[in-house]
Amino acid sequence: MKDVGTTADVAPECAGEDHGRHQRVIYVVDDNAAIRKSLHFALESGGFTVQSFERPSEFLEDIAERKPAPILLDVRMPEIDGFQLLQNLRDRAIDWPVIMMTAHAEIPLAATAHKLGAIDFIEKPFAIDDLEERLVAAFSALS
Known part of the structure; x- marks a missing residue:
């Protein structure tokens, strides 16, 4: 298992059968430049558009x-925390799948995330293959 920030690839099957023809988009909202850069590299290496x-x-x-x-x-x-942004999305009837990320995983935070409609909650640092499994569920939720 490799942590975010390494050169680990996301498995092409996670990108779907249309890998190579249509890239799947993932949005990353994080104030930490190193996390954004690591996720960008790892996920784009796996065929996603980040x-x-x-x-x-x-x-x-x-x-x-x-x-x-x-x-x-x-x-x-x-600026605003992730919970406020998630609530803002839900108030706008935007129900895209959200995976919350934090370096401070606590049960109350996870409970709040799920209450607001996040499909998952992951603690930083995390292995890219762990994120990969969660993204499969996230893309399934879009269907």
């Missing part, structure tokens, strides 16, 4: 024009 955002406001800017896709969302950010 769109990264440092601030939730950047992500929300053109949300109506964005293609529905899984969102990897950090819990703790300075």
Whole structure:
């Protein structure tokens, strides 16, 4: 198992049968540049198209024009936290699958994430193959 930040590839089967013809999009919203860079590299190596955002406001800017896709969302950010962003999405009736990420995993945080409709909750640092399994479920939730 390799942690995010290594050169681990996401398995091509995770990208679906259309790998190579249509790339699947994943949105990453995290204020940590190193995490965004690591996820971008690892997921794009696996055939995904990754769109990264440092601030939730950047992500929300053109949300109506964005293609529905899984969102990897950090819990703790300075502008608004991940829970507030998730609530904002739900208030707008945007029910794309969300995987919450945090370096401070606690049961109450996970419970809040699920209550707001996140499909999963993952603790940083995490192995890319662990994330890969969760992304399979996230893409299935889009169908």
